[in-house]
Amino acid sequence: MVMNEATDIAFYSVDSQLRAHLHRRMEILENSIGQREEEEDLRGLLTTFFAPLTTSFNVLTSMKKPLFSITADDNFLIVFKKFGEHVFVAVNGDGSESEDFLVRKLHVFNRIIGLLYGPVLGRMNSPNLQQRAMEWKMLDSLLKSYEILYSEEQAFLMEAVEHIVFGQLNAAQDVCISLAEDCLNSSLNGGIPNMKHVLLLVGSKVLAICGRSPQLPTADLLLLILMTTNLYQHDPFLQVTAEKEEENHQQQTPEERGTPYQTPTTSPNIEQPPTAASLPTGAIPIPEGGEGGKRSRVGRDDFPPYKTPDDDIPGIHSLAAHPSKGFGGKLKQAFLGGKKGHLDDGLDPAVFEAAEFQRCMEKFYEKKVFLQLNQSHYTPHMIHCMEIFPQIVIVLISESPSSGLAATICQGLSHLKNILAIINGIKNSSTSSKNMYDTLEDTMKKIIEGSKSESKALGSEQLKQFTMRIVKTWAQCKELQIQQSIDRQQKEEREITKVCNVLEKLVDQLINLFQELYFTPRVAEYDKKAVVSRLMRLSSKLKLDYGDYLGLKARINLPFPGLGMEYPGMVHFAFVDRSFDELTSPTIIDDSVTAYVIDRAAEKEQSPGDFLRSKMWMMVRKAQSYVSNGYSSQTWLDNDFLYTYCMWFSTPNPNLGVPLKMLTPINIKAHPDEPPGVLCGSFYRNIKGGTDGTTPGYINEIYCIHEPRITLDEATRQCRELAISLWMDTKQSLAPFPLIN
Structure with a gap:
């Protein structure tokens, strides 16, 4: 749960057990009222229970006696963490999550919010009920996906990127790198403008990264992996198709369905290297040795032949790991088609190509994100994702226009919040008041000039109005002599309060300016159909020759x-x-x-x-x-x-x-x-x-x-x-x- 300084709930994610517990405590029967009223009632219950605790947390924090957690008599564990003006609260009632993990989860959730909203946290709690429901559903889904990945993937346990180990199969690696480079270079020829990075992912692992400076931070890369995993691994189309394939698979006799990863004469208990005949179409057998029998270093270039298990592994990858769930059958045909361009039912190649293009158009997703680069904590980018094969996803990352202005606005927000903290006595100043004021004045000048330029370039009357309000408020700030307030030369509390109110108003206006610049929908500057068609063409060799192999590597990257x-x-x-x-x-x-x-x-x-x-x-x-x-x-x-x-x-x-x-x-x-x-x-x-x-x-x-x-x-x-x-x-x-x- 996220609460602001006024103890208003900005977000909550509550499971059924806690819902029932709260209703029992308040003697409210479930299903006795309508759905919308029930949600509002739940929000009121959460406020009733947690607002006093959050208020106590804020008071103790201001007294330099921070409270981090509470353990109740009924084994409830409540953890608090403050980020900016919001208090994050995590609750566990059955002992399944430790305090350390709850603290980590709060940190990660704050990082997710920053990636999605930048400094505009108000979008998380939109007054529009439908918009708020959509935002909360997305956040809840990402949080649950993170919990799954943390419990299943070592990369998220240790927060480090795991790359696919290709071994001696350098051809597959070369194809992956070439695909990423081609996607990046194609952006210069009528594609997505200002392309900065291209990621090629399989499951939660990296196949290839190609990009221009600055380098993509690891934290942002992990969060993008989280987003794509959440987006495609929970895809209803894949789930429904997999269930149908599994049902058909179980109804068939062993002779009808065969064993796609094992020859009939091979004992299932004997580990043998796969052969070309025993692998699905397009899969590549693992070489048994390097060139000339030379042994490579342990860890990346040398691993033994392995069999493909028939059983699912639990977790987020189980959907595409099973032969009947993602490889073979109609689901695979949805990505590859049958032999010589035909499906098994004789569908014409032109019809199949049109259907495949339509599917890719529907599965091509775009999302605004804010990356933490050196120049700014919130640099606006747009990610464009497309799944080219089960678990294999291409992520194109383009930098938004006027991203430099975003960095300047974030600098202005940081300076203003720092000055407010000093005036209110929350922190001490390490620099002179004159230097702080001069820095703020220079930043505000850049913001106003940049905003005027953008409003003129975009022809936006709304942006022009935002700029005029900022100019007016900044003029009020200069009249109130901020520098004296920083030095606490103004003795009257009324004057200090007036200065703080104007500064807080300026903070709100800068946040509104940021929202208008980077959240207002703009006309796309590229042809989406052309981009999808180009991605389909560029990725055809990868999915035809190595799609199955890479799907297996997502599950068994480095056998022990x-x-x-x-x-x-x-x-x-x-x-x-x-x-x-x-x-x-x-x-x-x-x-x-x-x-x-x-x-x-x-x-x-x-x-x-x-x-x-x-x-x-x-x-x-x-x-x-x-x-x-x-x-x-x-x-x-x-x-x-x-x-x-x-x-x-x-x-x-x-x-x-x-x-x-x-x-x-x-x-x-x-x-x-x-x-x-x-x-x-x-x-x-x-x-x-x-x-x-x-x-x-x-x-x-x-x-x-x-x-x-x-x-x-x-x-x-x-x-x-x-x-x-x-x-x-x-x-x-x-x-x-x-x-x-």
Whole structure:
């Protein structure tokens, strides 16, 4: 739930259990009133219960005695976090979510809101009931998708991007990169103007990134992956089609449906490499070895042949992972068609092409987003998405016109809010009042000039009126002598209140100007049909030759058993290069674990994948809690595994690199309640780890899980060797710091 300073609810997402609990507490029977009245009644109940708590939180925060959480007698856990003028509240009533996770979820939700609305948070709580319902439904859906991805995908657990490991199949990688480059270059020839980045995604993993400077921030990239996953993985068309395919699949005999990923003579219990005959049309078998038998470094270019499991894995990818849910059948034909351009029912190629074009037009989505680039926290961009094959999505990112003015408006808002905080005594000034006023005056001059120019270019009378109001209010600010208010030279509280009111009015007007500039619908400056047609043509080779293969890679990116032979006793690892926030880790599924994990899972009456996943998630959360307290390495043992975590630093060097001697403990300069990660803030960028307390040039993390029979010395030795191998494979000419002495 999000509440403003007046304790008015700006957003809430309440599950059925809490709804029932609130109604019981207020002795209100469900279904006794209409739907619209019930929603208004629920909003009133939430205000009744939480407004006093939120008010207490605001009072304690103003007294420098912040309240972060409340644990009630009935096991309800309530967590508070203030972002700007809004208080975010998270509630858990059954113990399924810890306080740390609720804090993280609030940080991520605030980041999602910033991506969608920039500084115009009022759009989240529109007075138009229909518009507000649409916005809340979208936010609720994104929040639920994040919870699923956090519980299923290591990339969202550790907040780092996971790229597809192509191994020796460089041809597929070349096609993906070429497609991204062609999409970017095609924007210069009658396509989408001012194209900045192109992403090619499969599920929640990255196939290729191509773009112009500045580089796309990792946090924004993860949020775009979240948006596309939420958009296409929950697609009703796919769900209905998959259900029909599954029903037909179950009604067929084994001889009729066959086994699309396994030859009839192959035992399902024997792991064998797939052959061209056993793979679906267009899929590419995995090569068994590199060129000349030369072995590549562990982690990216070398992984063993694998079978394709027939069972679904739980979570967000289960829809397209099953042979009857996304590969084969009519759903696959909806993307590829039959042999030689015909469907199996004899549909004419021209008819199929027209139907496919219409489907792509309907599945081509656009959305305004605000990226956090260096020049501004809210740089307006437009994303254009199209699914070219089940799970494979192209995302085109174009920068909106007059984005430079958006950066100036955000600077003006930041200066005004900073001055208001100083005048109200909330914070102390680190610069002179004259410098603050001069900076604000210069920024306001740029905003007014830019707004006038835009209103003239767009021919917008509405924008012209907004500009005139800002000019008038800014003139009032200058008359009230803001500089004296900053220095607290005005003794009368009435004068200070008057200054604050005018400044707050100016803040509101700048936000309205931002909304008029970047949320008002404009005429498209490109031909949408031409763009869709071009994307279909450019992606045809990828989906015909490698669509099935990449769909499998989304599910099994890096199998572990072959790597386990290199490091006896190791059952799992994760390596995170924090310089670029990239993750390298084996996929956790039932068919890609060691025999020891299978035995331990059987004793716990769990599937091997779920068992190992729960242990890995527990390890990451525990390691992050220690990192937050300044510890750069940890080892511990439980009844099932030995766990080893280490973070190490290095500075750039033209030759070999210079390792740093780490401080004990490391100096965490981030906000005390800011969780480790990139979605929640700048935790890793604020770590000071050198002997002189400076920021290291490179930060890396490694997580390793071993069987308990392995000694600590052997585990740390393997951990060190694996880290060096993975580091060298990142093409960084740096010498790693000895992990654990």
